[in-house]
Amino acid sequence: MKDKIGTLWTYGSTNTRVTNYITFEQLYEAIKSFKELEDFTLKLKELKELGKIEERNNLKNKQHYVNMCGKYTYRNDASLIKDSFNWIVAWDIDKKDNLNKDFSKLFDIVCNNSSVILCAHTSGAGLRGFSRLKENAFEFKNEEYYTRMIKFVHPYLEFIFDSKLDIGQYKLSQPWYLLYDENVYVNWNATPIINVDYWRPLKERKPIYIPMFKDDDLVKKYINALNTIPYGTLHYEDVLRLMTYAKEIQCDPNTISDILISKISSASVLYKKTDLTKMWKPLRAGRFPKFSAIKLIKKSGGNY
Secondary structure: OOEEEEEEOOOOOOOOOOOOOEEHHHHHHHHHHHHHHHHHHHHHHHHHHHHHHHHHHHHHHOOEEEEOOEEEEOOHHEEHHHOOOOOEEEEEEHHHHOOOOOOOHHHHHOOOOOOEEEEEEOOOOEEEEEEEEOOOOOOOHHHHHHHHHHHHHHHHHHHHHOOOOOOOHOOOOOOOOOOOOOOOEEEEOOOOOOOOOOOOOOOOOOOOOOOOOOOOOOOHHHHHHHHOOOOOEEEEHHHHHHHHHHHHHOOOOOHHHHHHHOOEHHHHHHHHHHHHHHHHHHHOOOOOOOOOOOHHHHHHOOOO
C-alpha cells in the first residue's frame, strides 16, 4: 500500500496543474516530520485562536494538497488516469458536525482494518484519513465514483465510525491539504472494506410503498414506517408522494421532512438539485402540492 501513487499540487487550490506524484509512504513522512508543514500548521492554529477565521481559511487554501486516488493529468474528476486508480476513499470527520463526540475514543474506533492513514482534521478539531476499497469490486468510472461512494460506502463508514462524515471529501478531485501531525497513524497492511454492496448498479431502484392504515393511530404508524425505509433509496417523486400523503393524514411536515432528508438518494440530490431546492422550503413550511396523493399515484402508474 505504501508504494501506491497519488498526485501532488503546490501553492493552493487555485493551482489545478499537477506539480508531481507522491506515494503514500512519502505522504506519511511529510505529515509526520516535514518542518515547513509544522510551521504552517502552527500558524493556522494561532489564527484560529485569535478568532481570525477568514484569514485562517484563506491561508489554508494556499497550502499544498494531494489527491491519493491515483495519478491525475489536471485537477478535475475526468483527469484521473483510470488505470492508476488506487481503490481508496478519503473521508473527513469534522468536530463541528459531531459536537458531542469524544474524539480521543473515536481515534481508537477509526483505527480499524481498512484505515491506511489517519491524522488531524484541517480545522484542528476532528479526524481525516483514507480507507481501502475492495479492488475490482465494481467497474470504476470517473463520473460515477462520487455517487457510488455516497450511496454505498458513506453509510457504512458513518455506521462503523458512529459519526457524521463530510460528503464533500468523496469528490474524486477534492483537495486533501497537507498539514503537520506528529501523531499520524498508518497501517500499510490495511484490509479493504468488504461489507458494502459495491456491485449494485447506481440506477437500481426499489419501489417505495405508501402504507394505507385503517385504524386511528395513522401518524405514529406512518412515521414508524418511514423510519424503516433504507438509507439513500428515496427519489424525488417518492418524496412528493410521501409528503403529500403525510398532509392527508395531518402529520407534522417538519417531522416527516427531517426523516426523509436522511433517506433521499444521492442521485436525486445530484440530478434533481434545482427541483429539490424549490420543493424543500414549501414542504417544511407545510405547503404541499395541490393534488391528492392517490391521484398522483394513479397518474404515475405506481403500485402503492
